[in-house]
Amino acid sequence: MSKRKVRSETLYFALRNNKLRVGLSVILFFLVLTFVGPLLTHYAPYDYVNPLGAQPPSAKYWFGTTMFGQDVFTQFVHGLKATFLVGVVGGGLGTLIGILIGFTAGYRGGVVDEVLNMITNIVLVIPTLAILLIIAAYLKVRGILTESIFIGCTAWPWAARAIRAQTFSLRSREFVDLARLSGMSPWRIIFTEIAPNMMSYLLLVFILQFGGAILNAATLDFIGLGPTNAVSLGLMMNNAVLWGALLLGIWWWFVPPGLAIMAIVGALYVTNVGLDEVFNPKLREM
Amino acid sequence: MRRYLGRKLLIYVLTFFLAVTIDWLIPRFMPGDPVQTMLSRASLHAEAVEVMHGYYTRAFGLDVPVWRQYLNFWVAIFHGDLGTSVYLFPQPVIKIIMRAVPYDVFLLLPAILLSWFAGNWFGAFAARNKWLDNTLLPLGYILTATPYMWLGILLAWLFGVVLGIFPIAGAYSFSMRPHLSWAFIGSVVKHWFLPFASIFLVKFGGWAIGMRNMIIYELEADYSHYLEALGAPRGLIRKYAFRNAILPQITGLSLDLGVIVAGALVTEVVFSYPGIGYLILQAIQNQDYFLIQGCFLFIIIGVLLANFAIDIAYVIVDPRTRLGMVGESA
Amino acid sequence: MSLQVDNLTVYYQTLRGDVQALEGATFSIADGEIMGLAGESGCGKSTLANSLIRLVPPMRLVRGQVRLDGEVLPIDDARRMSDYRFSRVSVIPQYAMNALNPTRKVGKMMAELLGSKGVDFAATIPELKRRLDLVELSHDVLKMYPIELSGGMKQRVVMVLSTLLNPSLLIADEITSALDVSTQKAVAEMLVGFRDRGFVKSLIVITHDISILYQIADTILIMYAGQLAEKAPTDVIIRAPRHPYTKLLIASLPEVGVRYAERRLSGIPGRPPLLLDPPAGCRFRERCSVAFEKCLEAPPFVELEPGHFVACWKELGEDVDG
Numbered sequence: 001m002s003k004r005k006v007r008s009e010t011l012y013f014a015l016r017n018n019k020l021r022v023g024l025s026v027i028l029f030f031l032v033l034t035f036v037g038p039l040l041t042h043y044a045p046y047d048y049v050n051p052l053g054a055q056p057p058s059a060k061y062w063f064g065t066t067m068f069g070q071d072v073f074t075q076f077v078h079g080l081k082a083t084f085l086v087g088v089v090g091g092g093l094g095t096l097i098g099i100l101i102g103f104t105a106g107y108r109g110g111v112v113d114e115v116l117n118m119i120t121n122i123v124l125v126i127p128t129l130a131i132l133l134i135i136a137a138y139l140k141v142r143g144i145l146t147e148s149i150f151i152g153c154t155a156w157p158w159a160a161r162a163i164r165a166q167t168f169s170l171r172s173r174e175f176v177d178l179a180r181l182s183g184m185s186p187w188r189i190i191f192t193e194i195a196p197n198m199m200s201y202l203l204l205v206f207i208l209q210f211g212g213a214i215l216n217a218a219t220l221d222f223i224g225l226g227p228t229n230a231v232s233l234g235l236m237m238n239n240a241v242l243w244g245a246l247l248l249g250i251w252w253w254f255v256p257p258g259l260a261i262m263a264i265v266g267a268l269y270v271t272n273v274g275l276d277e278v279f280n281p282k283l284r285e286m
Numbered sequence: 287m288r289r290y291l292g293r294k295l296l297i298y299v300l301t302f303f304l305a306v307t308i309d310w311l312i313p314r315f316m317p318g319d320p321v322q323t324m325l326s327r328a329s330l331h332a333e334a335v336e337v338m339h340g341y342y343t344r345a346f347g348l349d350v351p352v353w354r355q356y357l358n359f360w361v362a363i364f365h366g367d368l369g370t371s372v373y374l375f376p377q378p379v380i381k382i383i384m385r386a387v388p389y390d391v392f393l394l395l396p397a398i399l400l401s402w403f404a405g406n407w408f409g410a411f412a413a414r415n416k417w418l419d420n421t422l423l424p425l426g427y428i429l430t431a432t433p434y435m436w437l438g439i440l441l442a443w444l445f446g447v448v449l450g451i452f453p454i455a456g457a458y459s460f461s462m463r464p465h466l467s468w469a470f471i472g473s474v475v476k477h478w479f480l481p482f483a484s485i486f487l488v489k490f491g492g493w494a495i496g497m498r499n500m501i502i503y504e505l506e507a508d509y510s511h512y513l514e515a516l517g518a519p520r521g522l523i524r525k526y527a528f529r530n531a532i533l534p535q536i537t538g539l540s541l542d543l544g545v546i547v548a549g550a551l552v553t554e555v556v557f558s559y560p561g562i563g564y565l566i567l568q569a570i571q572n573q574d575y576f577l578i579q580g581c582f583l584f585i586i587i588g589v590l591l592a593n594f595a596i597d598i599a600y601v602i603v604d605p606r607t608r609l610g611m612v613g614e615s616a
Numbered sequence: 617m618s619l620q621v622d623n624l625t626v627y628y629q630t631l632r633g634d635v636q637a638l639e640g641a642t643f644s645i646a647d648g649e650i651m652g653l654a655g656e657s658g659c660g661k662s663t664l665a666n667s668l669i670r671l672v673p674p675m676r677l678v679r680g681q682v683r684l685d686g687e688v689l690p691i692d693d694a695r696r697m698s699d700y701r702f703s704r705v706s707v708i709p710q711y712a713m714n715a716l717n718p719t720r721k722v723g724k725m726m727a728e729l730l731g732s733k734g735v736d737f738a739a740t741i742p743e744l745k746r747r748l749d750l751v752e753l754s755h756d757v758l759k760m761y762p763i764e765l766s767g768g769m770k771q772r773v774v775m776v777l778s779t780l781l782n783p784s785l786l787i788a789d790e791i792t793s794a795l796d797v798s799t800q801k802a803v804a805e806m807l808v809g810f811r812d813r814g815f816v817k818s819l820i821v822i823t824h825d826i827s828i829l830y831q832i833a834d835t836i837l838i839m840y841a842g843q844l845a846e847k848a849p850t851d852v853i854i855r856a857p858r859h860p861y862t863k864l865l866i867a868s869l870p871e872v873g874v875r876y877a878e879r880r881l882s883g884i885p886g887r888p889p890l891l892l893d894p895p896a897g898c899r900f901r902e903r904c905s906v907a908f909e910k911c912l913e914a915p916p917f918v919e920l921e922p923g924h925f926v927a928c929w930k931e932l933g934e935d936v937d938g
Binding site (some may be wrong): 004071095118121122124125127128129130133134158177192211214215218219222224225227237240241246247249252253255257259262263264265266267268269270273276 | 424593
């Protein structure tokens with residue numbers, strides 16, 4: 001079968017996969033909201049716009065206002081941006097490090113593999129959050145980008161493990177042997193022969209890293225170790241709990257941020273399974 | 287088997303070594319004078335400040351060479367001496383932590399184990415069952431994507447504030463002193479339930495999804511097809527698939543411990559549940575470095591112990607590790 | 617007659633339409649017959665074999681009937697068919713080396729499988745041990761996990777297990793392709809031994825390797841693009857084939873023993889038609905040097921001489937002027 005036919009077949013199944021359709025639609029919805037949302041509001045996230053303080057959702061304040069009279073919708077759409085940024089940068093970095101270590105360990109094998117595997121396993125056992133906590137506690141000023149980078153730097157181990165295992169199984173295939181015999185350099189083999197055959201797998205890894213980074217960021221933000229100079233969904237929940245939104249029943253303050261995180265991460269997971277079904281014909285339901 | 291466990295043990299020893307080293311570095315990374323900063327944060331009597339300043343300078347051992355400081359730290363750890371807390375002056379850190387540990391065990395052990403068993407059972411049940419797969423499984427995705435604190439907040443708001451069924455703060459009623467009575471036990475269970483439920487539900491979704499996906503892989507495996515070709519009943523094929531699918535789920539449990547620790551931390555914060563998670567937040571907010579050190583150390587020890595327990599379980603379930611045929615599978 | 621297949625037609629359902637992988641197969645296998653089944657990759661030989669034992673979606677029975685010892689097999693009814701599987705029809709799958717559950721000891725797995733089929737495992741142990749001896753396996757394998765066995769050992773375990781209930785028909789699917797030449801020969805001879813001892817009544821041996829068939833098969837059935845081309849005693853197929861495809865196939869082998877089917881037939885221009893929407897009539901038509909108008913109709917599979925079936929209008933005596 002020609003390469004083009006394979007691609008069109010993948011697309012064919014992709015367009016007919018319900019999980020993929022639902023997942024991508026939800027992500028697209030929030031992505032659009034991230035870019036369009038700020039245009040729909042004329043406030044800044046921390047502006048005190050409502051002198052009456054906490055007010056439930058209304059025509060003027062779509063998602064209501066916080067105890068200090070800040071517009072929840074404005075904070076929400078700006079928080080979405082932070083969420084996607086953390087996902088892309090943190091998830092991307094985690095995947096990238098995972099790819100580098102996984103490919104090296106899986107392709108080189110031997111002592112290199114032993115050492116890298118040992119490091120991976122050690123980092124895997126140390127609870128990520130404990131490290132993040134300590135790092136975050138030391139930085140006086142933290143931006144979303146800094147946060148993303150730290151999250152990416154601690155999230156790579158499982159990606160590295162998964163990619164290593166995949167590389168192992170590809171390494172002994174005929175086309176790789178052929179490339180080796182023809183005198184290609186290892187990195188060229190990895191990037192021209194192995195990586196293209198793992199593209200779908202790497203995409204799945206990235207999606208999971210994306211979701212994981214978002215949840216990690218939410219956790220950090222919630223305990224007050226998130227960005228000090230920006231707004232994020234986790235920070236909104238932190239503030240809501242801190243200022244007694246629970247007891248005061250200001251539900252519109254803490255429901256939207258968590259709901260958005262759940263929807264985005266859930267959609268990512270569903271997309272992941274959908275893609276898996278598309279790439280892996282055995283899993284398709286007939 | 288010995289080779290497998292030996293390898294694991296080596297990794298754990300190295301991890302512990304590394305973790306303790308990081309732990310040791312914690313106050314030393316602090317910009318400025320850690321002792322001064324720390325004491326200025328705590329509102330102590332002038333007298334106490336003086337005592338503490340002397341104590342901390344000696345404790346950090348800033349007057350001896352660095353390698354000596356590091357060695358002293360190890361010696362102190364093995365004597366169970368983790369220093370004195372500033373935030374809860376003058377209590378020793380180890381005592382504060384030991385007070386919190388039972389709550390963590392009480393909260394996490396049931397939450398982790400029950401969600402794992404229930405999730406796996408349900409996931410196996412739902413796999414290749416069209417109706418369940420299409421109706422209840424989306425719920426699994428939603429649960430596993432839910433941030434722990436948000437579920438905690440929602441449960442606290444709904445059952446605590448709106449319905450008023452459960453209390454939403456502390457480990458037992460503020461009006462009670464810990465003692466052995468049904469009233470007290472009832473209060474403890476009532477305070478425990480919502481934090482437990484939020485951890486349980488999130489994890490339950492994750493395990494159910496994982497198991498469902500694993501079973502579907504296993505049912506397409508060669509050995510399943512062979513059994514089918516030999517006319518084995520569906521029950522036997524599924525039983526075998528389950529036995530094989532449970533292995534990566536056990537590995538998954540050990541990989542997930544770090545995430546569960548994070549989940550427990552924020553859940554304890556939401557419910558002001560007095561475990562180590564809640565403690566570590568207090569310690570950070572008050573820049574109580576000895577307390578942070580102690581909490582970090584205990585989290586590492588807990589995770590390592592749990593990992594080792596899981597490894598032993600894995601060896602019992604997977605014959606291949608017992609035979610030493612697989613060097614590195616978990 | 618041990619096995620009788622009538623007009624068996626099986627399609628694969630895909631979202632783009634049916635892949636017509638097996639079209640109107642009609643043939644029979646006698647008691648004690650070892651029939652080789654050969655053809656290029658994708659010619660439908662695996663579809664034919666699977667139809668006889670495990671016809672599951674996306675495969676779909678379009679028409680046709682299969683009878684074993686005079687009894688109709690419910691091949692498209694998975695539940696009823698499982699009563700026939702193993703005891704009446706059995707298989708040594710292509711993936712025999714991965715066919716054993718990795719987390720069960722071999723003996724325990726056998727006990728559970730037989731128990732689930734209502735067979736008393738304890739009573740079969742003596743016979744099981746005799747057969748393990750026959751394939752030169754130690755009785756200790758029963759106490760081992762599959763991972764402790766070599767690939768060849770696992771395959772022999774599967775051979776013993778698959779034939780343990782003395783099925784009427786055994787399908788051996790590509791069982792020699794992963795083995796080295798000397799082991800191939802031993803495994804092939806074990807199959808003949810199974811037949812000679814009456815463990816199985818008749819056998820279908822699917823292979824890419826015609827030299828194996830030359831050693832063990834009584835008859836050979838050649839398939840092309842989902843249709844039967846020719847069936848005849850092994851000698852006849854090798855020395856005096858009549859279907860143009862068989863002729864090319866045999867001629868393209870420098871000598872018997874070359875594995876032919878891994879590569880396309882270089883001597884014949886063109887490639888097999890796609891089975892999603894195959895041309896009507898003889899599917900070999902476009903590559904055939906002797907094709908004529910009549911070939912727009914599908915040729916019947918006719919017995920030209922006793923035991924020699926051919927599906928070709930030319931051989932049926934229909935000629936250009938006809």
